[in-house]
Amino acid sequence: MNHSNRPLRRRLLAAVSATLLATCAALPPAAFAQGEPVKIGVLMPTKSVIGQQGQQGAELAAEMINDQGGILGGRKVQLIVYDSNFQPVEGVAAAQRLINQDRVKFIAGEISSTVALAVLQIARANNVLFMAAVPKHPDLTKSGYDKVFRLTTTLDADSEYFDRQLLERVKPQKLAVVAENTDYGRYVIEGSKKRFGDKFVAGETFELSQSDFSTLMTKVKASGADTVCIVAGKPEQAANALRAMGTVGLQARKCTATGVLNNQILRLAGDAAEGAFGSDIYVSTRRNPLNDEFVKRFQAKHGHVPEKVEVLGFESVWLTAKAMAAAGTSTDTAKVAEALHKNAWATPRGEIRFDAGGQSQARDYVDFVAKGGKLTASQ
Known part of the structure; x- marks a missing residue:
């Protein structure tokens, strides 16, 4: 066996390693994260009809964002979904798992006010941004926590x-x-x-x-x-x-x-x-480019038009991801919260803003009556 080339090989390997280290040191921190998915936790009572509605909307939001090329330099949005089962204890356990196990800094979704109020305490203790979809209890956006937001109207x-x-x-x-x-x-x-x-x-x-x-x-x-x-x-x-x-x-x-x-x-x-x-607060016939695309994609995927819960589930993920993109970060919850507070946002319901407490500003209500198995706008 010829051992004469070993010193040369060692010198070449050392040179290559040094070059790689120098190149990596010169790269900005974001370059290491390039390609890694952006995680958003989703809480929903997934065993129930209403929870499945919300989950379907949330999943379509991630799908549409990823089809558009993702966010933050092409990174895909990855949803981590846990069942909250309408129970505060289970919702808190799921939130803790998202934070401690999955290292999530952004939680979206939820239906129950009782669960959301419990999850809010966990989010606050861990500096996590919580984008609540459907919970209506007024106290959720009266807590003084600047990283909680609510998409639906209050009770x-x-x-x-x-x-x-x-x-x-x-x-x-x-x-x-x-x-x-x-x-x-x-x-x-x-x-x-x-x-x-x-x-x-x-x-x-x-x-x-x-x-x-x-x-x-x-x-x-x-x-x-x-x-x-x-x-x-x-x-x-x-x-x-x-x-x-x-x-x-x-x-x-x-x-x-x-x-x-x-x-x-x-x-x-x-x-x-x-x-x-x-x-x-929502009808699928509302005309704007985002709602047209949302309804078209949802109907093609699920065979029926979306309703309020689906659209709020959609918005909870859509706006969280869009605010990350606007803030230029997937980790700094303060910057993302600031972006949410100071900007107007396009949604399937139209343009919305958030007040100082994180409450979305509602549009007009629509009245319905059930006639012949269909919901008809009443006069």
Whole structure:
């Protein structure tokens, strides 16, 4: 064996190594991250219909951004999705896993106000940016934390609008509210009690695991209510409640809290939903370039048009990623939060801004009524 070339080979290897080290040292830190995916954590109650709606919207946002070439020099957006299961304990555990295990600095999504309020504390303790999609409790954007944002309207705004519609257009003499036993549901009941006074005749709550509403609706029937308003985050529970009204022979006008009534409920409830009315902040027919593309892509992928929950899930990821791009960072949550606060943002709902607390500024509401298995804008 010829050993005479070993010193030469060693010198060549040393020279190559030194050159590589010098080249790497000259590169900016971002160059090492080039090509690495940008992680965004997503919390949703993924076993439920509404959670799946939100997840579908979030996933389409990442897909559309990646199809456009990604962000921050071509990096792809990678979603890490965990099930929060409508339970604060599970939501907190999922958030901690995202932060400690997956090293995520940005969390998007969520449906439940109770879960979101618990996750907010974890986000705050870890300097994580939290872009909440659907939670409505006002306290979420009154915490003083400058890295929490909310895309949907608040319960205060929804209740004020819908109660005004009831008072001016429906004029119930005896109102009953049937609500989920959560911060959200209890908040609506208390607000309706104050606004309707003696005309508020019943406020009943149900558990998130409940599927049989016949006993509850029998109690509501005994109250003599002429209008029953259903407050349910889960479409399957709203549908079961509507069916139970027919089962027990409760002849009353059917309404849902703002943001509840959607096509999923109509599909699940069938004829029992006929005549139900409500309102929301999004319709798929809204015309702007981003909504046109969003609706087209969503319908091609899922076979039906998106609704409010899908669009809010979409926006939670879309705006988080777009703000990272505007701020020029995937790690500095303060810079991304600053970008979100100071800019206007294009969304499928139109242009939105965030106030100092992180609350998005709402557009006009749209009123709906269920007719012939479809939601029709009411006049």
